[in-house]
Amino acid sequence: MNNFVFVAAENDALANCKAGGMGDVVRDVPRQISERGDKVHVVVPSYGRLHHDGLFKTNLNFDLRGQTYTAELYEVQPKKDFPNIVHYVIHHPEIEAGDIAHIYHNDPEEPFYTDAIKYFIFGIAVAEAIKKGAFGTVDVIHLHDWHSSLLLFLREYHDDYSNLRDIRIVYSIHNLAIQGIRPFDDNYSSVRNWFPNVVFDYRALMDYRYQDCINLMAVGIRFADAVHTVSPSYKKDVMLPSSPPEFIGGEGLEKDLQLANEEGRLFGILNGCNYKNINVEEKGQIYRNTVKALFRWLQMEDKKYKSDFLAHTGEKIMEYVGNRPKFIVSSVARLTEQKFYFFKRSPEAFVEILKKLEKVDGIFMLLGTGAPEYEELFRKMSYDHKNFIFTNGQSESLIDSIYLESDLYFMPSLFEPCGISQMLSMRNGNPCLVHYTGGLRDTVSHMKTGFCFDGDNYDEKIKNMLDVFDEALDVFQNDQPKWKKIQTAAKKKRFTWKKSVDNYYKDLYKIEGK
Template sequence: MKKILFAASESVPFIKTGGLADVVGSLPKYFDKEKYDVRVMLPKYMCMKQEWKDKLTYRTHFYMDLNWRKQYVGILELEYDGILFYFIDNEYYFNGFAPYGEMYADIEKFAFFSKAVLSSLPLIDFRPDIIHCHDWQTGLIPVFLDNFRYGNEYYRGIKTIMTIHNLKFQGTWDTKRVRDITGLPQYYFVPDKLEAYKDANYLKGGMVYADRITTVSNTYAEEIKMPFYGEKLDGLMNARANCLSGIVNGIDYDDYNPETDRFIEKNYTVENFRKEKIKNKLALQKELNLDQDNKVMMIGIVSRLTDQKGFDLVAYVMDELCQDAVQIVALGTGEEQYENMFRHFAWKYPGKVSANIYYSEAMSHKIYAGSDAFLMPSLFEPCGLSQLMSLRYGTVPIVRETGGLKDTVEPYNEYEKTGTGFSFMNYNAHEMLGTVRYAERIFYDKKRDWNKIVERGMKKDFSWKNSAKQYEELYDNM
């Protein structure tokens, strides 16, 4: 029986700000329970919903040195969906209205969390073979582990994996301050270890000391070896290339299932979508005050509204796009300029454009089910989950060929009659517009071909089962 501990800063259903939470909350359930004992360790945030806090049971507590500070560490636990979750409790660090706040505070908070994860192991009677660390917030775990091994037999032989969900976020702060927070010896703060460009860098430390590095798609694993995607760590990525691999994320096929989804107007399957899917479009048009027209092509967007997601391209050609026979439904929040851009076009083209500048799980499901196509023109995309959800709901993705989008969406080929979506290569607004218009042409003039694209997409399997198998292989090879 292999023992695996996931360490992360967020996980569904307890706390979520992005895709990381989906991975940490969903993936552990899909491992073979006979062979792998997978548990998860998270911070106990004050901002968690009360219903979850009420269900936690106290396990133990102790005091831990964080350099010159002595800090309380409480350990609570909860079994959920057959997985044991541990919560590290310390009100000084984990108070506040959101899991992340000012960077200087987060740097200390996650140094505390990383050290607490390791320090609590002997007390919970669980000595993992592998600690699977996610993103910069747990980057110090492999570093502390290296430090703990000197003079402590217990920690020898524990292996670590560092999974990068988005290389853009690295956890950097000035070296002197991080030394003072962590109490780690000077020896770690040099350019071939924790230091990068004069600052201490948590993610870099994790990548230097982890036994293996993974990221969330094969293409992204290759891209981050190049300066454009490498966020100044491409040199390290190349140096550790033999330990770096990509495993594509999955989605929870129970939560995202058009056959049983309780959020949508009309359930449907790959067998009957030709008749039933359209009822979701009509219901959505009605709810959002769009023109009621079952024949018009509806393009959905569910996203953080940021540069990374390609909204500068959308802004550039939005007026042109609105001249076409399409409706556009956007859901999400983000940078003010893009929020206002969608509001402006919803005002300018009422009945055609709907701007929903908030986030709602229910509305996202309605858009996945009701739209005909889904637009995702990202500048970079480590994995991306929205395109997997849209494939599942028979909504045809239109994506840029980068990262996980390139790995999961097969471009339509009208001569060979293959493909599950449409894609364009260069980060260029008119190339994107050309691809959207090509999709429109197939939608309006070659309906049978379009429906075949939908069918192929719905038959693909991007559930966590596939990813879990690849992680199992990785664990067994370590």
């Protein structure tokens, strides 16, 4: 039996421990490993809350800032039990919950200031737990994004954790744009402040743009035994320099990624999607679930500032309860530049889409929260356009209904390492209209399982987005046999975790025959 440790900032196998797609991967991959008879220990920070009701396992003592720190390791109960998977959290008062999904901090003046502190403490605590044998004899450590890359820094430079050199360490990139850049010196949230006695190589750790800073995403790429992007096309993208907004590639780290590829350490493996034990709503509940979600949010203190808007959305949705529109286009996403840059920069293009929908008695449903400027843009557009329903919150049952009842799923991501939304939509037999980039390129085929737009520059992309939207509407209205064929082909597509984890074992873990 092989013994794995997964180290991440999120784990959707636990309640309230997810902000994005990384949480899904950290939930699903261990389940596949468990099916192969191997054992997985999944460890995340407690964020001051996830250790409640946990089983205390051990104290972890280590040196930070020239003094002894003590963190606590708890075993915690997952949402669903699987054999050979044990879930843990690490608790320390300075590992605090942030304002983003009660996980990450948003520090606009000094990015990563608070997060770096908590993930420094978390990272060394995990290293100490491994050294103490809290997870048994470990064969493979799988790290996820910059929040966990400190273990590679410790393996490389910290005398107390040289035991990590005997363990294969794999690093998955979920969001290359968020890199965990902090100063080397002269700051409370700096490497030197937290590790005053560790001798390290500045050049090997530095960010190319800010040479007085460590880049923790780069640390993962430079020092891991295998580096993993979450789709084959995204692997190709990240080895090229970014040229925003037309193309988002290596985000300044393309040379490191090219080198990892030359050394045979870089692998592009598509994320999977869950096709078992799916909790879905019944059909026909989409408007009722919208109203229920709106009523719940109206009672929440932190939603008071948008109560007028929530009431406005409720009034709009009531019209459709007994009078279903003929065509529903939807999007479910965090409201960020990555997901909706095209609409933010060219709101007139989005208005054009709404006008096209009006002609066919169609609506656009968008669910999400995120950057204030994106929320404000969509709230304003909802007031201005009758057939745009913007539900500015999060509701699992409403998300299920949207995936179940939409006719077309819209995903105009500027870049997309893998994407899960298009897979969830296709799982329900809904064609997707996507920007032909990253993982969307690996999952959606134009006029076969959905619709794709692209272009050599920004203006071309916007024009093609509108042309392809026309194409999709035309097929829906005038060629129902073809539309049904596309629906069926989308539903038949299978992006299984079994296939993905077969490749993990072969390429990332270097374990044959499982």
